[in-house]
Amino acid sequence: MSHIVVIGAGQAGSSLVAKLRKDGFDGDITLIGAETALPYQRPPLSKAYLLGEMEKERLFLRPESFYADNDITLKLGATVTGIDPAAKTVSLGDEVITYDQLALTTGSDPRRLPAAIGGDLDGVFVVRGLSDVDAMAPHVTTGKRVLIVGGGYIGLEAAAVCAKRGLSVTLVEMADRILQRVAAPETSDYFRALHKGHGVDIREGTGLERLEGEDGKVARAVLGDGSTLDVDFVVVGVGIAPATTLAEQAGLTIENGIRVDAQGRTSDPSIWAAGDCASFPYKGERIRLESVPNAIDQSEIVAQNMLGAGKDYAAQPWFWSDQYDVKLQIAGLNSGYDNVVTRQGEGQSVSFWYYKGDQLVAVDAMNDPRAYMVGKRLIDAGKTADKSVVADPEADLKPLLRA
Known part of the structure; x- marks a missing residue:
């Protein structure tokens, strides 16, 4: 058998x-x-x-x-x-x-911090497996001071949870802006404002120099600009x-x-x-x-x-992230894009449409499931979307699916 x-x-x-x-x-x-x-x-x-x-x-x-x-x-x-x-x-x-x-x-x-800069101190966590989160959970209590290292989606999600629980949150990102590797400046700006509105101290263009400990437990962080933070624990979100x-x-x-x-x-x-x-x-x-x-x-x-089917895998990329009361839905891959069209919705609802020339390649939709759905269906079908229609918040998107 x-x-x-x-x-x-x-x-x-x-x-x-x-x-x-x-x-x-x-x-x-x-x-x-x-x-x-x-x-x-x-x-x-x-x-x-x-x-x-x-x-x-x-x-x-x-x-x-x-x-x-x-x-x-x-x-x-x-x-x-x-x-x-x-x-x-x-x-x-x-x-x-x-x-x-x-x-x-x-x-x-998960990529971890090197032991040479304090990555092996107690109180330094990654967010990958059940045991990681179980070990971190007792620290996520009101009034604690946490440093988040990395401004990608994992770091931002951890920052959102900690801020909602009443912690003092500082996030450092070595790149010029959060989400630089995965999103347009417009999406970075949106989430920077969202987190700052919830009291998160975001420091971009600032790397972590080293962590310092007391009795084997992390106690301070020295940043690339020479500043020092007292911390109770650290969450590392620098990719996988x-x-x-x-x-x-x-x-x-x-x-x-x-x-x-x-x-x-x-x-x-x-x-x-x-x-x-x-x-x-x-x-x-x-x-x-x-x-x-x-x-x-x-x-x-x-x-x-x-079992012998002989089928090729036709990927239809989509992703999501939940931060505070914002649901980000992403359709497609934005690699190679050269222009972005903004579609403004009501309140915190907005979507950013990525184009390579006139071809739609990806959509970031924040609290806008309709924009996400239309964008995803267009991308999966290899179609594009008229930029003037996308940019007009009064225009109905559904006719784009029939174009």
């Missing part, structure tokens, strides 16, 4: 094994995860869960009974120590598991890196993640990859998407292809 092994028990891994069973695979399935918790959703960790508004059980993607009912062997709290593609085996210490096909859904790892160590050790091709073809197959025909860890062809380029929708959609295509 055929045996499929999946390494990585996050959103992608859980979706992949569920799709295998749904599509009729009747062989053996083993899902291996390094964490002890059941596969869970990550986005609420830095928001509802950290705020205490969501119970741990609600994070779980599927109940434990799902895996038993579908005859899926779960190996949690298990560390894979090696893959032997020639022998088609996976090693977990002394235990060796033989596979017929293997899928890597290993996700990504694809988890490729096992793939590298197995001799798979690495290119900004585990390189896969359009169907999700790695350089070894019996090994597949999906989710944050995988880079794949997209519109003549090679990209890697760090998002829940990609983890689900790509892993389900890979599951089908492991």
